[in-house]
Amino acid sequence: MPVASNGGVACYYERDGDGDPVVFVGDAGYGAWQWGWQHAAVAGPFESLVTDVRGAGRSDAPPGPYSIPDLVSDLTTVLSDAGLHSAAVVGAGLGGMVGLEAARTTSRVERLVCLGTAPSGSGVDLESLYAPPTDRDALRRTTKAALSTEFVDDHPEAVRDITEWRAAEDADPAAWEAQAAAVRGYSLDAPYEVTAPTLVVHGADDAAWPVEDARTLAADLPRGEFVGVDDAGHLAHVERSKRVNDELAGFLEE
Numbered sequence: 001m002p003v004a005s006n007g008g009v010a011c012y013y014e015r016d017g018d019g020d021p022v023v024f025v026g027d028a029g030y031g032a033w034q035w036g037w038q039h040a041a042v043a044g045p046f047e048s049l050v051t052d053v054r055g056a057g058r059s060d061a062p063p064g065p066y067s068i069p070d071l072v073s074d075l076t077t078v079l080s081d082a083g084l085h086s087a088a089v090v091g092a093g094l095g096g097m098v099g100l101e102a103a104r105t106t107s108r109v110e111r112l113v114c115l116g117t118a119p120s121g122s123g124v125d126l127e128s129l130y131a132p133p134t135d136r137d138a139l140r141r142t143t144k145a146a147l148s149t150e151f152v153d154d155h156p157e158a159v160r161d162i163t164e165w166r167a168a169e170d171a172d173p174a175a176w177e178a179q180a181a182a183v184r185g186y187s188l189d190a191p192y193e194v195t196a197p198t199l200v201v202h203g204a205d206d207a208a209w210p211v212e213d214a215r216t217l218a219a220d221l222p223r224g225e226f227v228g229v230d231d232a233g234h235l236a237h238v239e240r241s242k243r244v245n246d247e248l249a250g251f252l253e254e
Contacts, residue, residue: 001058004074004081011074012058013051013082017043021087022252024050025075025095027116028179029130031057031169033162034092037241038248046252049087051078053095055175064178068186069105071098076108086110088252092237093117093209094179097186103196104188112198113248116206116234118213119191119220121183125208129234130180133170139163148205148231151239162238191220199251201227201244203236225251 004011014032022042024035035050042048052059054066054074075098079087088111091099096117103109118124128145131138140163144152152159171179188194198221202214211228218226227247229236237244 002081004077006074006077009054009062009074010060011051011054011078013049013078015047015049015082017045017047019044019046020252021047021049021082021084023075023079023087023089024048025071025089025091025098026051026053026056027093027095028126028183029056029171029176031165033165033169034235034238037238038090038245041245041249042252045249046088049078049082051075053179055179056171057169061171061175061178064174065181065185066178068097068101068182071182072102072105075102076106079108089113090248091115091117093234094183097121097183097188100188100194101186103198104190104193109196111252112194112196113251114198114200114214114217115237115244116202116209116214117200117217118209119188119217120213121186123210123213124183126180126183128208130176131166132173133167136163136167139166145207146234147239148203148233150231151233155239188217191217192222194221195223197223197251197254199225199227199247201229201236201247203232203234203240204228204230205232206234206236208234
């Protein structure tokens with residue numbers, strides 16, 4: 001599988017499908033499992049590149065703290081390694097911030113989708129979503145915190161599966177803290193400089209990343225559009241994957 005090297009930091013990614021490229025950049029702490037609901041919908045009409053953010057999955061975990069510019073540099077390194085000048089970028093949480101900053105400071109982002117993202121880390125409750133991969137009980141508790149009560153009650157098998165995937169792929173405590181520092185230290189001070197078309201998708205019941213911040217983000221972007229997902233928590237693209245995938249496909253095909 002491809003690995004791009006950014007100053008000695010190995011950045012792992014997988015690619016599949018044909019067509020225009022779509023790069024997925026993940027949320028703080030989570031491994032690539034988080035894109036299992038989008039990958040099949042994208043690979044085929046598009047080429048899907050799923051990255052492991054430094055600190056999680058099969059990418060290196062250098063000492064922190066990390067910054068959003070560090071992760072933008074990882075993203076552009078992956079694009080170059082894949083032979084791509086630019087791509088559509090889909091980012092969740094931390095990954096959405098990376099996409100925003102890449103769109104603001106580079107020419108590598110053609111279109112941007114921000115899932116469960118805010119323009120600043122100041123009001124984000126990251127601690128409610130993270131648990132060490134070795135602590136199954138805490139993983140189960142924080143997985144439930146990222147989902148709606150309805151989904152947790154109706155799909156206990158999904159909660160169990162996600163817990164197992166997190167144990168295998170998520171960041172260890174030191175790497176998670178390094179990623180969390182990137183979220184806490186970020187603020188999009190010049191949203192007017194993000195000129196790429198941007199779709200902001202957010203679960204209405206997200207208790208960790210405030211939905212009001214997402215609405216503000218979409219309103220402040222020159223070409224921003226907000227889509228709220230009812231009855232969904234932070235992982236709206238997991239529990240309401242059909243709705244989110246329809247929005248994603250329509251936006252990418254425009």
